[in-house]
Amino acid sequence: xxFYLDTADVHAVRKLNRVLPIVGVTTNPSIIAKEKRPAFxxxxxxxxxxGERGQLFAQTLSREAEQMVxxxxxxxxxxxxxxxxxxxxxxxxxxxxxxxxxxVPTLGTAVYGAGQGFLAALAGAKYVAPYVNRIDAQxxxxxxxxxxxxxxxxxxxxxxxxxxxxxxxxxxxxxxxLAGCRSITIGTDVAEFFLADPAVFAALxxxxxxxxxxxxxxxx
Ligand code: G3P
Numbered sequence: 571x572x573f574y575l576d577t578a579d580v581h582a583v584r585k586l587n588r589v590l591p592i593v594g595v596t597t598n599p600s601i602i603a604k605e606k607r608p609a610f611x612x613x614x615x616x617x618x619x620x621g622e623r624g625q626l627f628a629q630t631l632s633r634e635a636e637q638m639v640x641x642x643x644x645x646x647x648x649x650x651x652x653x654x655x656x657x658x659x660x661x662x663x664x665x666x667x668x669x670x671x672x673x674v675p676t677l678g679t680a681v682y683g684a685g686q687g688f689l690a691a692l693a694g695a696k697y698v699a700p701y702v703n704r705i706d707a708q709x710x711x712x713x714x715x716x717x718x719x720x721x722x723x724x725x726x727x728x729x730x731x732x733x734x735x736x737x738x739x740x741x742x743x744x745x746x747x748l749a750g751c752r753s754i755t756i757g758t759d760v761a762e763f764f765l766a767d768p769a770v771f772a773a774l775x776x777x778x779x780x781x782x783x784x785x786x787x788x789x790x
Contacts, residue, residue, distance in 0.1 A: 572753035574625070575761060576735060578602045580615045582758045587619055589765065594625030596699075596735065596755040598655065598679070602628070610648055617649060627677060629655035630665070638665035642674055653697065655679040658690045670694025677733060682710070684718035691723055691730035697753065698723075701736035702746060712742065717749035724750070740764050 573590065575583055578597045586592070595616050605612050609628070617626050628645050630638040638661065642654040654669065656662045658678040666676045670693065677697035678690025682705055687698035700719055702712030720732050733753040734746040737760045746754055756764075781788055 571747070572625075572731070572733070574627075574733070574753070574755035576601065576755040576757045578605050578612050578616060579758060580605075580612065580619060583616060583619050586758065586761055590761060592620070592624075594620055594627070596627040596655070596677075596733070598629045599631060613649060613652075622651070625651070625653060627653045627655050629657070629679060630662075633659070633661060635661045635664035635668065638662065639668050639672075642669050642676070643672075646674055653677050655699070656690075656695070658686050658695075658698070663690055663693045666690055666693040666695050679735070681719070682708075682715075684715050684722060687715075687719045687732070688722045688727070691727045695730060697731050697733040699733045699735040699755075702734055702742050703736040703738045705736075706742070712736070713745040713749055716746045716751050720750045 572593045574594050574596045575586055575592050576596045578601045583595055602609050602612055613628055626649060630641040632638050632641060638656055645652050645654055653675045655677045656665050657680045666678060669676050675696045677699055678687060678695035679699045681687040681698055681700040687700055690698050700715050705712035705715055716732055716734050723730050731753050732751040733755060734751045735755045737743050737756050740760055740763045743754055743756055743760060778788060
């Protein structure tokens with residue numbers, strides 16, 4: 571199972587990387603734009619925090635396949651192990667095919683349907699990212715899309731992975747993992763939800779109180 575943070579907030583990544591078993595960080599143009607700093611500067615800091623073995627993802631900006639390929643190569647020149655996210659449009663799928671021929675690992679992103687994601691995988695994408703919450707928000711079923719896509723990959727393209735993205739709640743993320751997907755990226759808000767159940771701290775307060783009433787000091 572690969573767990574990623576979907577953010578370019580270096581302070582949040584530093585803090586959560588200390589606690590969570592993440593293997594890397596995913597970004598997209600909106601996420602990087604929020605930082606209001608040069609993209610390569612932000613990406614370099616993220617890579618530094620997650621270490622050279624941490625997996626970084628960044629997305630192309632162009633709409634034309636040839637330009638997407640050029641941008642992908644620029645990203646790879648600066649960050650040799652980066653996985654390039656390519657929107658799964660017809661031009662994007664063409665770019666994924668070209669990049670696969672050049673041995674550049676890609677993630678087909680902005681996936682709203684199992685068939686669309688499956689084609690990106692067949693074109694060579696190492697990962698495909700269905701947008702779970704955005705699918706739900708437009709009246710679809712994000713988890714069901716993940717389940718179908720995972721099944722298609724298991725049957726026909728087992729070397730590609732569903733990397734489920736776009737979550738509002740921990741429940742959506744859990745349901746994707748239960749549907750069999752083996753990689754997932756969550757925003758810092760959802761990560762905090764996973765970690766911040768107030769009942770846990772209430773339980774610890776009770777342990778402290780019981781210990782203190784017996785021994786007066788919270789030490790062995
Ligand atoms: O990278 C894709 C993902 O970040 C989209 O998430 O939360 O903007 O729907 P969201």
